[in-house]
Amino acid sequence: MRKTVLLSVVALLVLSVALIQPAVAQTTTLRVLVHQNPPMVEFMEAFNQQFQERHPEIVVDMSVVNAGDLSTVTQTRLSANDIDVIDMFGFSNAAQPYMTDVDPPNWQQLIDAGLLMDITDQPFVANYDDATIRDAGTYNDKVYQINLGRVSYSGIFYNQDLFTANNVIVPTTWSELVQACETFVAANIPCMTAGGKDGWPIFVGAYGLIGSLYADQAGLVEGLWTGTITWNDEKALEMWSRMQIYTRDMIESGASGIAGDAAPGRFASGAVAMFPGGTWYAPAIESAEPEFEWGYIPFPGSENAEDNQYLFGKYDQGWAVAANTPNAEAAMTYLAEFSAPENYQLFVNAVGFIPTQPTAQLDTHLGEEVAPYLANFRVGYEQYWVAPRGVGQYANPWASYFQPFGTFDDPQALADTVQADLQSGLDVAGS
Amino acid sequence: MTYHFGRGRSRWLPYLLLLPGVIAYFVIALGPSMATTVYSFTDATGLPGAPVNWVGLDNYDEFLFLGQAARDNLNAVGRTLVFCFFVTTIQFTLGLLVAIILNQKLRGRNFFRTLYFMPVILGAVIQGLIWSLFLYPLGGPLAKFLAVFGARSEFLGAQPTEAFAWVIVVQIWANMGTTMIIFLAGLQTISKEYYEAASSDGANRWQVFANVTWPLLTPSVNTNLLLNVIGSLQAWQLFLVLLGYRNGTQVLGYLIYATGFGQTSGSVTSSFRQGYAAAASIIMFILVLVIGMSVQYVLRRREARILE
Numbered sequence: 001m002r003k004t005v006l007l008s009v010v011a012l013l014v015l016s017v018a019l020i021q022p023a024v025a026q027t028t029t030l031r032v033l034v035h036q037n038p039p040m041v042e043f044m045e046a047f048n049q050q051f052q053e054r055h056p057e058i059v060v061d062m063s064v065v066n067a068g069d070l071s072t073v074t075q076t077r078l079s080a081n082d083i084d085v086i087d088m089f090g091f092s093n094a095a096q097p098y099m100t101d102v103d104p105p106n107w108q109q110l111i112d113a114g115l116l117m118d119i120t121d122q123p124f125v126a127n128y129d130d131a132t133i134r135d136a137g138t139y140n141d142k143v144y145q146i147n148l149g150r151v152s153y154s155g156i157f158y159n160q161d162l163f164t165a166n167n168v169i170v171p172t173t174w175s176e177l178v179q180a181c182e183t184f185v186a187a188n189i190p191c192m193t194a195g196g197k198d199g200w201p202i203f204v205g206a207y208g209l210i211g212s213l214y215a216d217q218a219g220l221v222e223g224l225w226t227g228t229i230t231w232n233d234e235k236a237l238e239m240w241s242r243m244q245i246y247t248r249d250m251i252e253s254g255a256s257g258i259a260g261d262a263a264p265g266r267f268a269s270g271a272v273a274m275f276p277g278g279t280w281y282a283p284a285i286e287s288a289e290p291e292f293e294w295g296y297i298p299f300p301g302s303e304n305a306e307d308n309q310y311l312f313g314k315y316d317q318g319w320a321v322a323a324n325t326p327n328a329e330a331a332m333t334y335l336a337e338f339s340a341p342e343n344y345q346l347f348v349n350a351v352g353f354i355p356t357q358p359t360a361q362l363d364t365h366l367g368e369e370v371a372p373y374l375a376n377f378r379v380g381y382e383q384y385w386v387a388p389r390g391v392g393q394y395a396n397p398w399a400s401y402f403q404p405f406g407t408f409d410d411p412q413a414l415a416d417t418v419q420a421d422l423q424s425g426l427d428v429a430g431s
Numbered sequence: 432m433t434y435h436f437g438r439g440r441s442r443w444l445p446y447l448l449l450l451p452g453v454i455a456y457f458v459i460a461l462g463p464s465m466a467t468t469v470y471s472f473t474d475a476t477g478l479p480g481a482p483v484n485w486v487g488l489d490n491y492d493e494f495l496f497l498g499q500a501a502r503d504n505l506n507a508v509g510r511t512l513v514f515c516f517f518v519t520t521i522q523f524t525l526g527l528l529v530a531i532i533l534n535q536k537l538r539g540r541n542f543f544r545t546l547y548f549m550p551v552i553l554g555a556v557i558q559g560l561i562w563s564l565f566l567y568p569l570g571g572p573l574a575k576f577l578a579v580f581g582a583r584s585e586f587l588g589a590q591p592t593e594a595f596a597w598v599i600v601v602q603i604w605a606n607m608g609t610t611m612i613i614f615l616a617g618l619q620t621i622s623k624e625y626y627e628a629a630s631s632d633g634a635n636r637w638q639v640f641a642n643v644t645w646p647l648l649t650p651s652v653n654t655n656l657l658l659n660v661i662g663s664l665q666a667w668q669l670f671l672v673l674l675g676y677r678n679g680t681q682v683l684g685y686l687i688y689a690t691g692f693g694q695t696s697g698s699v700t701s702s703f704r705q706g707y708a709a710a711a712s713i714i715m716f717i718l719v720l721v722i723g724m725s726v727q728y729v730l731r732r733r734e735a736r737i738l739e
Contacts, residue, residue, distance in 0.1 A: 068675070072692040075703055079479050103702035113481035196588055197563070199675050256588020257568035390498025393678045404585055407679060424498035 028330045029059045033077065034087040035067040035317070038261060039283035043350035051337055058330045068198075071106050078115045084325040085334060086116075087317050091136045091145050092383045098225050100429045102386050107320075111139050117321040118142045122332060124339035132356040135379075136315035145318040146339065149353020150377065152313035152370060153278035154208030157285065160293040162189060162273045170297060172305040174212075174242060181250050184273045190252030193272040195260030202255075202405050203398035205276035206246050207380055208299020210397050211312035213239050214381070221384040224422065231397065231422060232415035240411035242301060243399035248409075250274075256405060268292045280316065282352040282366040296369035311373040312380035316353055390428035392421025464716075470709035477691065477705035490710035504686065504711070508718065511664060511683040514599060515722075518663035522603045523655055526610025531644070533611070534618045544615070548608035558605045559672030563587065566597065591679030598669055598680070605669070606662065610655050617651030618644070646737050653730040660726050664719045683718070687711045 034044055041064055048060040065073045070089065077083040088107060095102050103109075110116050119125060120143040125133060128146055136147040163170060163180075166187055171177040181191035195201040213235060214220040223229030230236065252272060255263075264284035267275035270292065275281070276299060285294060300308040319338070321331045337343060341359045348355045352366045354374065361367065387395060394401060394417050401408050401418070408414040471490055475483045494504050529547055533540050550558060566586035568574050577583055587594050621644065629639045645652075667684030674680050676689050691708030 071703075075477060075692065079477065103704060106703055109476050109478060109481065109703055113476070113478040115478060115480060199677060253583070254569040254574075254585065256585045257563075257566070257571070389493065390500045392499025393503045395499075401678070403590070405588065407590060421499045425500070428498050 026057055027059055028057060028327050029061050030085065030327050030330045030334055031077075031083050032060055032062040032085045032087075032334070033070075033073060033083050034062060034064055035070045035089075036064050036261070037067070037280060037351070039280075039287065040317075040351045043347055047338065047343065047347070051334065054337070055330075055333060058333065060334070074110075075106070078110065078322055081322070081324050083322055084327045084331045086320045086322065088145055088320045089317055090314070090383065091147065091318055092315055092379065093386055094139070095386050096222070096225075096384075098222060099386055099388070102388055102429070105386065107145075108139065111144055115323050116144045117323045117325070117328070117331075118144065119146070119321060119332075119335075122335070124332075124336040127339045127341065127344070127359075128356050129358045132315065136356075137318060145320045146335065147315045147318035147356050148344075149316050149348060149351065149356050150313055151279045151316045151353055152311040152373075152377065153204050154211050154299050154310070154312035154380065155276070155279065155296050155370075156192075156208070156299055157267060157275040157277065157281065158295050158297065159267070159270060159273050160295055161270070166273075168273075170295065171300045172297075172308060173300050173303050175303060177250075177300050178245065180273070185249075190272045192246075192250045192255075192274045192276055193252050193258065193263055193266050194255050194276060195258050195263035196251070196256035196405060197258055198260035199400065199405075201260050201263065201277060202247065202251070202400040203396070204278065205251075206243055206299070206399035207312060207382070208276070209242055209246065209301035209399070210239060210381055211310055211378070212299060212301030212307045215307065215310060215378070217312065217378060217381040218384050220381055225388075225426065227426070230419050232412075232419040236397075236419075237411060237415050239301075239397065240415050244402045244409070244411050247399050247402040247405055253404070264288060268294075278313070279352050279354070279366055279370060282364070283350060286365070294365075296366065298373055309373060310376045310378055311370060312378050313354075314380055314383045315356075388422075388425035388429040391425030392417075394418050395422040395425060467709045467712055470706055471713045472710075473706045474704075475706040475709070476703040478703060483706075486706065490707045491714070493707065494711055494714060503681075507681045507683050507686045508714075510595070510681065511715075511718070514595075514602075514666065514682055515660060515663040517599050518602050518606075518666075519656065519659040521599075522607050522610050522659050522663075525603065526607050526655065527614050529607070530611045530614030530618060531640075534615060544611075547611055550605045551608040553605070555605075555668035555672055558601060559669060562597070562601050562604075562673065587673050591677065594674055594677070595680050598673055601669055601673060602663065602666060606659075610659065613651050613655050613658075614648065617648045621647045649734050649737055653727075653734065656726060656730060657723065661719055661723055664722065665715070683711070683715050687715060 032044075032048075034041065044062060048062055052058065052060060063073075067089075070087065074083075074086055074088070078086070090105065091107050093105055094108060095104055104112070107116075122143075125137075125143055125146060128137075132147050132150075133143055137143050137145040158170065162168075162184070166183055166189070168180045168183050169176065171180050184191045192205075194205050210220075211217065214229075220229060224231070258266060261284070263275065263277070264281045265288040266272065268285045268289035270289075275285075279296070282296070285292065298308050298311055302308050319335055321328070321335070325331055338347070339357075341357060344355070344357050345360050347353075348360050348362060349364055352362070352364060354362055354370065354377070362370070381397070385396075394414075397418070400406055401414055403409045408417070472485060472487060473483045474486050474489075475481070493501070495501055533544050533547070537543070553561075565572055566574075568583070568585050568588065571586075573586070574583065584593070587597055589597075625643045625647070626639060629643050634642065665684050667682060667688055670680065670682060670685040671688065676685075681689070687708050690711060691705050692703070
């Protein structure tokens with residue numbers, strides 16, 4: 001009798017496992033890779049939760065990496081066939097016909113190697129505006145990425161209370177910006193902060209200065225490649241001189257120790273008057289101090305206020321799918337749901353991107369701030385730039401070459417070094 | 432002398448026992464090294480499916496001679512040698528000093544041995560995080576200490592020379608424990624009788640060290656010197672964690688990593704160039720080999736002289 005009961009229990013257990021097994025086996029784990037951007041990561045975690053509730057057969061396994069490591073991790077995980085949906089940057093700077101003997105950018109290498117999926121025929125692609133799909137998602141007439149938004153990196157966040165309390169007008173020209181900083185520094189208030197520990201926030205913070213002097217950024221890149229523009233001509237020297245003032249007199253001392261994702265918090269604390277940076281910082285500022293009153297203006301790098309009406313920026317992140325994913329159906333479901341207008345609107349609200357879906361609105365405080373300049377939005381220099389082989393390490397228009405972040409303290413010496421480093425690569429390309 | 436394991440099939444037993452190790456060595460060490468050598472003559476991107484073309488010596492030519500980039504590369508080689516010199520010298524000396532002190536009968540010496548060795552077990556990321564916080568220029572502990580004297584520094588964000596010096600400090604802090612432990616082990620093998628004999632001969636502390644401790648520590652000295660030289664020539668993780676890709680601070684190891692994984696160019700999306708990075712790796716291998724073998728040659732001659 002005992003034996004029979006025992007055998008029955010074992011049989012029941014085996015049967016239960018057998019019945020449960022198919023349900024477990026049907027679950028798909030969708031591996032998603034994103035870069036570290038706190039508001040976006042927070043949104044994606046909430047979105048993934050909802051997505052999994054709606055699609056219990058799919059489990060989303062999202063990995064977050066630092067922006068600087070994204071291309072490395074993308075390469076290694078694609079090579080290992082260990083990723084399904086990838087967050088990609090910079091799908092825009094393809095090599096131009098006048099650029100000779102250059103290495104194609106990494107997104108192009110990934111497509112040429114057959115590692116990204118052609119998503120041209122996916123219905124959700126139609127949710128995005130045609131210009132975005134064409135400029136930041138298409139290669140050889142096929143769509144490989146849906147771009148999730150544009151950002152401006154050429155503006156300055158400013159502390160409205162500090163401006164009012166110190167009777168400083170919102171600057172519209174370079175002289176007014178210099179005057180504003182002098183007023184704040186005299187009042188013992190640091191003028192600007194930046195996430196100098198990460199390096200790039202220092203030079204990206206001054207991209208607006210380049211834009212206000214070279215409004216045609218695509219033309220600037222072509223001019224540099226063809227030699228009609230040099231980084232040590234008279235106009236460039238004006239740019240370098242202002243960059244030196246920006247790094248030496250405007251950015252607060254100690255900024256080199258502030259991490260990129262800590263800088264919005266420091267600005268929101270009210271300790272500094274301004275924060276040059278991209279629109280993607282807006283949610284972090286609001287999150288750090290919801291009551292904080294701030295505004296956003298284009299970097300006034302020119303003495304002519306008309307030249308300072310442009311916002312320069314880039315197409316930011318986009319979704320691409322691994323060509324060899326075994327979870328293609330789940331990946332398409334994921335992207336289709338993300339691209340649904342109501343979800344995309346929530347994403348834009350959370351992250352602060354300028355929308356790439358025509359039905360979406362940037363109805364946030366940032367949206368109000370950038371609205372006057374949106375008609376003047378232009379893709380920035382670094383989105384067009386592809387460096388020739390053999391260029392030296394200083395062949396970029398980066399303010400961070402100046403002290404205290406770099407070694408230079410003479411604009412002319414730096415201008416000559418930058419041009420020499422660039423020319424060296426151009427000579428190689430020419431030969 | 433020939434060892435026999437028996438007759439017939441038993442003769443093959445030693446080779447059979449060696450086989451797993453040999454296979455592991457080929458798969459983990461020699462195979463990838465040979466593949467890297469072959470890669471260095473190609474334009475490989477490291478992406479599966481991407482075409483790979485034979486480019487001969489082009490990658491070497493580009494690394495050593497092409498434009499200003501070659502000058503930057505050679506500067507990185509020079510910086511690597513400077514890094515190696517300071518790290519080896521200071522780490523070796525400090526490790527020896529601490530080992531001698533902690534070899535005495537001191538109260539709590541086990542605690543201090545653990546304390547000095549602890550950084551070794553932390554990964555580069557944790558080591559970097561600790562020092563980034565310690566050196567935070569806006570209110571970090573060292574910044575506050577300097578402020579007492581009216582001084583300030585940007586530390587890791589300072590001029591490249593100062594930032595580079597801080598990486599040397601962190602590298603020494605992170606690895607000195609290993610040097611110390613090897614010396615401690617060496618010191619504990621020296622018989623007390625030698626010290627008693629020297630003492631009864633009236634030798635002072637320096638004479639004891641110079642004529643007893645130092646010669647008998649030769650195996651530990653050789654091991655530590657080689658490990659320090661090779662370890663510092665190959666260092667790159669702390670540069671990545673503490674400084675990132677920053678002009679004037681790159682060493683060869685970091686340059687290779689940054690090149691191979693597309694982190695060097697001014698463009699937002701730089702390229703994957705693993706063929707080129709492989710060529711740079713081979714150049715580093717040659718550098719390590721030449722310096723390592725030279726050091727070993729000198730050390731062996733010294734050891735032979737002492738043993739004579």
